[in-house]
Amino acid sequence: MERRSLSFYVLTFVFALFILFLYGPTITIAILSLQGPNGGLTFPMNGMSLHWFYDLFEQQAVGDIWGSFRRSFALGFMVMVITVVVSVMGGLAFRKKFTGSGFVFYLVITSLIIPSILISLGVGLIFNQLGWDVHWTTSGLGSQLTWTLPFGLLIMFAVFNRFDKSYEEAARDLGASPWQTIRLVVLPIIGPSLIGVALFGFTLSYDEFARTLLTAGSYNTLPLEIFGMTTNVTTPVLYALGTLTTVFSFVMIGTFLGVAVYLQKRKKRLGSDANSGLI
Amino acid sequence: MYKFLAQRNNLIGWMLASPLFIVLVLFLILPIIMIVIVSFWGATEFSIYPAFQWDNYEFLFSSSVTYSVFLKTFMYAFITWVITLILGFTIAYYLAFHIKSLTWQIALFLLCTIPFWTSNIIRMISWIPFLGRNGIANETLIGLGLISEPVEWLLFSDFAVILAFVHLYTLFMVVPIFNTMMRIDHSLLEAARDAGANGFQTLVNVIIPLCKPGIMIGSIFVVTLVMGDFITVRFMSGSQSANVGRLISNDVGLLQYPSASATAVVLLLTVLITIGIMLRFVNIRKEL
Numbered sequence: 001m002e003r004r005s006l007s008f009y010v011l012t013f014v015f016a017l018f019i020l021f022l023y024g025p026t027i028t029i030a031i032l033s034l035q036g037p038n039g040g041l042t043f044p045m046n047g048m049s050l051h052w053f054y055d056l057f058e059q060q061a062v063g064d065i066w067g068s069f070r071r072s073f074a075l076g077f078m079v080m081v082i083t084v085v086v087s088v089m090g091g092l093a094f095r096k097k098f099t100g101s102g103f104v105f106y107l108v109i110t111s112l113i114i115p116s117i118l119i120s121l122g123v124g125l126i127f128n129q130l131g132w133d134v135h136w137t138t139s140g141l142g143s144q145l146t147w148t149l150p151f152g153l154l155i156m157f158a159v160f161n162r163f164d165k166s167y168e169e170a171a172r173d174l175g176a177s178p179w180q181t182i183r184l185v186v187l188p189i190i191g192p193s194l195i196g197v198a199l200f201g202f203t204l205s206y207d208e209f210a211r212t213l214l215t216a217g218s219y220n221t222l223p224l225e226i227f228g229m230t231t232n233v234t235t236p237v238l239y240a241l242g243t244l245t246t247v248f249s250f251v252m253i254g255t256f257l258g259v260a261v262y263l264q265k266r267k268k269r270l271g272s273d274a275n276s277g278l279i
Numbered sequence: 280m281y282k283f284l285a286q287r288n289n290l291i292g293w294m295l296a297s298p299l300f301i302v303l304v305l306f307l308i309l310p311i312i313m314i315v316i317v318s319f320w321g322a323t324e325f326s327i328y329p330a331f332q333w334d335n336y337e338f339l340f341s342s343s344v345t346y347s348v349f350l351k352t353f354m355y356a357f358i359t360w361v362i363t364l365i366l367g368f369t370i371a372y373y374l375a376f377h378i379k380s381l382t383w384q385i386a387l388f389l390l391c392t393i394p395f396w397t398s399n400i401i402r403m404i405s406w407i408p409f410l411g412r413n414g415i416a417n418e419t420l421i422g423l424g425l426i427s428e429p430v431e432w433l434l435f436s437d438f439a440v441i442l443a444f445v446h447l448y449t450l451f452m453v454v455p456i457f458n459t460m461m462r463i464d465h466s467l468l469e470a471a472r473d474a475g476a477n478g479f480q481t482l483v484n485v486i487i488p489l490c491k492p493g494i495m496i497g498s499i500f501v502v503t504l505v506m507g508d509f510i511t512v513r514f515m516s517g518s519q520s521a522n523v524g525r526l527i528s529n530d531v532g533l534l535q536y537p538s539a540s541a542t543a544v545v546l547l548l549t550v551l552i553t554i555g556i557m558l559r560f561v562n563i564r565k566e567l
Contacts, residue, residue: 012373015374025446026405107307115507117509121536146306207398226398227510253396
C-alpha cells in the first residue's frame with residue numbers, strides 16, 4: 001500500500017467542497033421549507049413547522065399542483081417505456097452497419113445538442129399551422145423523446161460494446177431462432193442496464209422544461225407549474241414544493257438503483273456456469 | 280450471396296432503427312425545416328402569414344442588440360466552459376486515480392451524478408436563500424467582517440448566471456472525462472514514473488493527452504447547453520441580462536414567430552459551427 005500523498009488530501013478537500021456545492025443549496029431549501037407560518041424566503045428561521053407543506057395540500061390560489069404532478073408522472077412513465085423499447089431496438093440496429101446508419105447516428109447527436117427551444121418552437125409551429133392543439137400527450141411527448149432517446153441510445157451503445165457475442169453464437173449453434181436468441185439470451189444479459197435507460201427516460205422527462213414549454217398546451221407539467229410559481233409566489237411554499245419534488249426524484253432514483261443492484265445480485269446467484277470453464 | 284446478406288442486414292437494421300428514425304423525423308427534422316420556412320414569413324401583431332422575404336434576417340443583422348446578445352452568449356459559454364473544465368477534470372482525476380476501491384469509485388461517482396436526475400428549476404431556486412440580499416453568503420461575509428453592507432451583485436447578475444451554469448453542468452464534464460480516465464492503462468503511468476516523470480509531468484504528458492476525447496465530449500455538452508439555454512439566464516439574472524435563447528423566447532412571448540425563427544436559425548448555425556470546429560480535434564464515434 002502506497003502512502004497517501006499530500007495531493008490526495010488536497011483533492012479530497014476539493015471533492016468535499018464540490019459535493020457541498022452540489023447539494024448545499026438543495027439542503028438549504030429543505031431546511032427553509034420547515035419555516036414557521038410567518039417565516040420568509042431566507043434565514044433566520046421563524047420557528048419550525050410543516051405549515052408550508054400543509055399549504056401545498058390546500059386549494060392553491062395559483063395553478064394546479066397536484067394535477068400537474070399527475071400529468072408529469074404519467075408523461076414520465078410513457079416516455080420511459082417508449083425510451084426503453086426504442087433505445088433497445090436502436091442499439092440492436094447499430095450493432096451492424098446498415099446503409100444510412102451514419103446519417104441516423106448524426107441525427108441522434110443533433111437531437112442531443114440542438115438548443116431545446118428550437119424543438120419547442122418548431123413543434124409548436126407545426127401544430128399551430130396544421131390547426132392541431134398542442135397537448136402534453138402528443139407534442140409534449142414527442143418533444144421530450146428527442147431529449148431522452150439520445151441518452152438511452154448512448155447507454156445501449158456502451159452496453160453492446162461490452163457485450164460478448166459468443167453467447168449469441170452459442171444460442172444460434174444450439175438451434176435458437178433470431179427472436180429466441182434476443183428474448184432468451186440477449187435481453188436477460190442486458191436487463192440490468194435497461195434499468196439505467198428507464199431511469200434516464202423517466203427522470204429526464206419528469207424534470208424537462210425547455211422542450212415542453214411551447215408543446216404542453218393548456219395543461220402544465222410540474223416543472224412548468226413550478227416555473228410559473230417562481231414569478232408570483234414569494235412564500236416558502238415554493239421551497240416546500242421544491243423539496244417535495246426533490247424527495248420524489250430521490251425516491252425514484254433510489255428505486256431504480258435498488259432494482260438494478262437486486263437484478264445484478266440475482267444474476268450472480270442464479271447465473272449459469274457459463275464462462276467458468278469445464279473443469 | 281454477399282449482396283443478399285448485405286441487403287438483409289440493411290432491411291433488419293432499418294426495421295430496428297425505424298421507430299427511432301420516425302420520432303427524429305417528426306420531432307427533430309420537421310421542426311427544424313418548419314423553423315427555416317417560417318423564418319422567411321411575415322408577421323402582423325396578431326398572426327403570421329406565409330411569404331418569402333429576408334426582412335427578419337435583415338432586421339436581426341441590422342440591430343446592434345443582436346451582436347451584443349450573441350457576444351454575451353459566447354461570453355457565458357466560454358467562462359462556464361473554462362470553470363467546468365478545470366473543476367470537472369479535477370473531480371474526475373480524484374475519482375479515477377486517488378480512489379482505489381471500485382465500490383467507493385462507483386458510490387462517489389453516483390453521488391456526483393444524482394443531481395443530474397433532479398429538477399434544474401428547483402436547483403436554480405435553491406440559490407435564492409444563498410445569494411439574496413439577506414442571504415447566507417452576505418450574512419457570512421458581514422459576520423467575518425469582510426464587508427460592511429450586503430453585496431448586491433450576488434443574486435440577479437452575471438455572477439449568479441455563471442454560478443448556476445457551473446452548478447448545473449459540471450457533471451456533464453465529469454462523466455465523460457471520468458469515463459476516458461477509467462480506460463487508461465495503469466502500466467502507462469508506471470512507465471512514466473519509471474522513466475523519471477514526476478506527478479505533474481505524468482499529468483501533462485500522459486493523462487491529459489489520453490483524456491482528450493472525454494474532454495472534448497464534455498466541452499461539446501457544456502458549450503451547447505449554455506449557448507442554447509434561455510431559462511437559467513432569465514431566472515438567475517432576474518431578467519436583467521439576455522442571451523440568444525432569451526431573445527427567441529421573448530419573441531415567442533410576443534407571438535413574433537417569424538422573427539423568433541430567424542434568430543433560432545442563426546443560433547443553430549452558430550452552435551453547429553462551434554461544434555464543427557471542436558470536432559476537428561476528436562472523432563466521437565470511436566470513443567463510445
